[in-house]
Amino acid sequence: MKKVILVADDSPTIRKFVSVALSLKGYEIVVCADGMEAIEILPIKKVDLVITDLNMPNVDGYELISSIRKNNEYSDIPIIVLSSLGNTEDIQRGLECGANSYLVKPFDPKRVIYEVSKYLN
Amino acid sequence: MDNSNSFENIFKKLGDLKDFFVYGQKLIPILHKILDFMHDTVPLLENVNRSIQDSTSKIPKAAMQINSITNANEIATTEILDIVDGMSMDIANMQTKLESLKNKLGEDEELNAVISTIEKINAGMLNITISLQVQDITSQQLSSVNHLIQSIQEKLAALLIEFKDKEISELPAAEYHFPKDSTFNADARYDKSNSSQKLADSLVEETLNKATQSEIDKLFKKL
Numbered sequence: 001m002k003k004v005i006l007v008a009d010d011s012p013t014i015r016k017f018v019s020v021a022l023s024l025k026g027y028e029i030v031v032c033a034d035g036m037e038a039i040e041i042l043p044i045k046k047v048d049l050v051i052t053d054l055n056m057p058n059v060d061g062y063e064l065i066s067s068i069r070k071n072n073e074y075s076d077i078p079i080i081v082l083s084s085l086g087n088t089e090d091i092q093r094g095l096e097c098g099a100n101s102y103l104v105k106p107f108d109p110k111r112v113i114y115e116v117s118k119y120l121n
Numbered sequence: 122m123d124n125s126n127s128f129e130n131i132f133k134k135l136g137d138l139k140d141f142f143v144y145g146q147k148l149i150p151i152l153h154k155i156l157d158f159m160h161d162t163v164p165l166l167e168n169v170n171r172s173i174q175d176s177t178s179k180i181p182k183a184a185m186q187i188n189s190i191t192n193a194n195e196i197a198t199t200e201i202l203d204i205v206d207g208m209s210m211d212i213a214n215m216q217t218k219l220e221s222l223k224n225k226l227g228e229d230e231e232l233n234a235v236i237s238t239i240e241k242i243n244a245g246m247l248n249i250t251i252s253l254q255v256q257d258i259t260s261q262q263l264s265s266v267n268h269l270i271q272s273i274q275e276k277l278a279a280l281l282i283e284f285k286d287k288e289i290s291e292l293p294a295a296e297y298h299f300p301k302d303s304t305f306n307a308d309a310r311y312d313k314s315n316s317s318q319k320l321a322d323s324l325v326e327e328t329l330n331k332a333t334q335s336e337i338d339k340l341f342k343k344l
Contacts, residue, residue: 013253020209020250024206055306056304057304084306084308084309085306086318102321102324103318104321105309106313110247
């Protein structure tokens with residue numbers, strides 16, 4: 001059974017980058033364009049890990065992380081932030097919301113694979 | 122006595138009138154200057170108005186052009202990524218086959234050379250995917266420029282409304298609707314130095330260590 005990774009990012013190219021990097025490693029990738037879509041997917045699809053951007057329309061990454069952490073059904077899902085926001089305040093805010101890892105764009109696909117395997121293998 | 126008072130009053134009034142005329146005479150050149158200034162300024166203001174109107178109607182075109190650049194870059198990047206994806210899968214298959222061939226044939230110098238070349242190609246493909254992320258950074262910066270353009274358009278439109286009772290929607294070519302829900306990081310940088318990642322890693326480590334300590338404390342309280 002393939003592990004399912006939910007990728008939330010408003011950039012189609014970043015969704016593609018992550019999908020290309022992770023599907024080669026045998027993960028099933030589900031993509032969505034914002035936090036709102038991610039929140040809608042979570043109850044209907046069993047997700048093993050979430051990779052999220054922070055700057056997104058409708059519901060941003062911070063809200064998405066907080067909402068996952070508040071929901072008892074998926075509060076344990078590992079969350080990796082993938083963002084171009086690389087200053088201390090943004091990183092700390094992401095971690096305080098409940099992210100497990102924080103990757104800054106441009107990212108090395110090997111690093112994404114490493115972070116994912118840290119939680120899923 | 123009354124008559125002399127009345128005359129005094131009349132002379133006083135006449136004196137005031139004379140002063141007024143003298144003052145008026147002094148004022149005439151100033152009024153002339155004001156009229157000349159207004160004569161010069163009105164066409165200038167008309168010109169400013171026309172320029173604002175012209176700039177305001179050109180802004181949507183500039184925004185549209187920026188948007189189409191972003192879209193074209195996005196399509197091209199996705200196409201390149203599709204190709205890279207296909208090639209990566211082919212390379213992975215080739216590596217598997219070459220490994221099984223190596224197991225059958227044993228150590229072979231030429232085969233090892235081919236395997237090593239394929240590994241180099243694979244590393245190159247990985248670098249291509251990292252470099253292609255410049256598209257995401259560029260699109261965020263272009264979104265930020267578009268946002269700035271939108272603000273300028275709004276300011277110019279407000280000025281235009283003050284000049285004439287004209288709404289921005291009445292202007293020709295002002296039909297571009299700026300996306301309301303676009304998000305961007307104006308400070309997004311294509312920085313491969315890894316300094317931001319190092320900062321993130323240190324903060325993650327610090328935060329996780331703190332969490333571990335709090336968990337230990339909780340555990341000790343329970344015991």
